[in-house]
Amino acid sequence: MMQKIYDWIDERVDITPLWRDIADHEVPEHVNPAHHFSAFVYCFGGLTFFVTVIQILSGMFLTMYYVPDIENAWKSVYYLQTEVAHGQIVRGMHHWGASVVIVMLFLHTLRVFFQGAYKKPRELNWMVGVSIFFIMLALGLTGYLLPWDNKAYFATQVTLNIAGDLPYIGDFAKTLLAGDPEIVGAQTLTRFFAIHVFFLPAALFALMGAHFILIRKQGISGPL
Amino acid sequence: MSEKKKQVSRRQFLNYTLTGVGGFMAAGMLAPMVRFAIDPVLQTRERGGFSAVVDVDELTNEPQRFDWQIDQVDAWYESKVTRSAWVYKKEDGTIMALSPICTHLGCVVSWQGNDDYPDQFYCPCHGGRYTKEGVNIPNTPPPAPLALYEQKEEEGTLFLGKAIPREGA
Numbered sequence A: 001m002m003q004k005i006y007d008w009i010d011e012r013v014d015i016t017p018l019w020r021d022i023a024d025h026e027v028p029e030h031v032n033p034a035h036h037f038s039a040f041v042y043c044f045g046g047l048t049f050f051v052t053v054i055q056i057l058s059g060m061f062l063t064m065y066y067v068p069d070i071e072n073a074w075k076s077v078y079y080l081q082t083e084v085a086h087g088q089i090v091r092g093m094h095h096w097g098a099s100v101v102i103v104m105l106f107l108h109t110l111r112v113f114f115q116g117a118y119k120k121p122r123e124l125n126w127m128v129g130v131s132i133f134f135i136m137l138a139l140g141l142t143g144y145l146l147p148w149d150n151k152a153y154f155a156t157q158v159t160l161n162i163a164g165d166l167p168y169i170g171d172f173a174k175t176l177l178a179g180d181p182e183i184v185g186a187q188t189l190t191r192f193f194a195i196h197v198f199f200l201p202a203a204l205f206a207l208m209g210a211h212f213i214l215i216r217k218q219g220i221s222g223p224l
Numbered sequence B: 001m002s003e004k005k006k007q008v009s010r011r012q013f014l015n016y017t018l019t020g021v022g023g024f025m026a027a028g029m030l031a032p033m034v035r036f037a038i039d040p041v042l043q044t045r046e047r048g049g050f051s052a053v054v055d056v057d058e059l060t061n062e063p064q065r066f067d068w069q070i071d072q073v074d075a076w077y078e079s080k081v082t083r084s085a086w087v088y089k090k091e092d093g094t095i096m097a098l099s100p101i102c103t104h105l106g107c108v109v110s111w112q113g114n115d116d117y118p119d120q121f122y123c124p125c126h127g128g129r130y131t132k133e134g135v136n137i138p139n140t141p142p143p144a145p146l147a148l149y150e151q152k153e154e155e156g157t158l159f160l161g162k163a164i165p166r167e168g169a
Helices: A002-013 A016-023 A037-062 A073-082 A087-114 A123-145 A150-164 A170-178 A186-218 B010-037
Strands: B051-055 B064-074 B077-089 B095-098 B148-154 B157-164
Touching: A037 A087, A037 A186, A037 B010, A073 A087, A087 A123, A087 B010, A123 A150, A123 A186, A150 A170, A150 A186, A170 A186, B051 B064, B051 B077, B077 B157, B095 B157
Parallel strands: none
Antiparallel strands: B051 B157, B064 B077, B077 B095, B095 B148, B148 B157
16 A cells, blocks of 8 residues: 555656665675674664754643733743643653753764864764754753743843853843843743744754765765 | 575565664653644633523513623633623423524524614624524525523522534524
8 A cells, every 4th residue: 555655656756866865875894783893872863863853742732722912921830830731741751852862962072082083084974963063062951941830930030141141142131032231021031932842843843954064975974 | 385485585574673672762752742732632621600680680581681790711821801791581481491502503693683673683794684492484594493592590680601502503
C-alpha cells in the first residue's frame, strides 16, 4: 500500500534522488561505533538535533495553553500542569530538554574542539556552530522568564541588570530587552515570549540549515 | 506452506528494525503531546446547577426579560457571566422560561422586537420569528424552537438551570 503510494508519486515527480541526497550516504569507518566504540563521540551533534526537535514539538504544544501575560502566565502554566492530561510530561520534556540540549551542544563542541575538526576548511562551520550555541543560550534565557514565577522574575531582574552594565549602551540595551527603563513587567514578558518563540527559532532554523548543508558539502573530518 | 523459507535480507532486516525502533521512539514522544492537545475534547465537565432568577409573584402573562449571573470557570479564568431568559406564566399557571438565543445563528431575540410582529419573538439578525411559546414560525430562518430552561420553584422563587434545546418544528 505505502509502496504503491510512493511509486505513484515517484513516477510523477521523481522524489527518490531528493531523499537519497539527504539520507543515503556512507558513514566512514572511523565514525562508526560498530568499528571503534570510541566513535560514540560523533553522536552528540545528532543528539543535539534530536533534543532540539523535542523542544520544538513540546514548545508548539505548550503554546496551546500558555498565555504571555502577567495576569495569566503563571495561572495558565499552573493549569496546564495540574488540570490538563499529560501536562506535567509535556512541560517536563520542555523543561529538562532545555538543559539537555545545552549539555549535548557542549559535548559536541568539545568533540569538535579536541579533534581539531574546526580547522581549515571547516572554520566557517565552526562559526555557524558557535552562533547556534549562543542562540540556544538565548533561548534558555528567554524561556526562563515565561512561567512568571519568583525564580523567573528575579533571574530576569539579574539578566537585565547585567545587560545594563554594558559599557556605553547599557541603559539602551536594558530598556530594549525589558520594554521599560525601570519595570520588569507586562512588556518584558511579551517581548521575551516573542523572542523565545519567533525570533530565536527563526535564527536557529537558518543556522541549523547552514550547519547541515556545510557538513554535507565538506564531509565529516578525517580520522585522528 | 511453501518449501522454501522466505529469506529476509540483511538490508531488509535492518530496515524493519530501524523503522520499528524509530517509530516506537516517535510514538513515545508524540503520544503525551497529542493527548495533551486533545484534552479539551475529552474533559468531562460538571455544568449546571440552578440559579435564583426572580420571585414568582413578579411573573405575568406577558414575557419579561430577566438577567442573572452565573460563575463561569474558563480554565484558569473565572468570571461572572450574565444569562438571560424570557419568562412568563401561561394561562394554566405553568411557567415558561425561554432562552433568548436564536436557533438560527445564535443572535439574541426580543419579545415584540419588531413593531410589525406584535406577540412574537423577533431576531434582528435575519428576521427570525417565534410564537409566544417560542416555536419558530415557518418560512423564517430558525430551524427549531427556542430552548427551554430547566426550572424549579422553591419558596416562591424561580430557579433556572441549563437551557435545553427542543426538536425542530
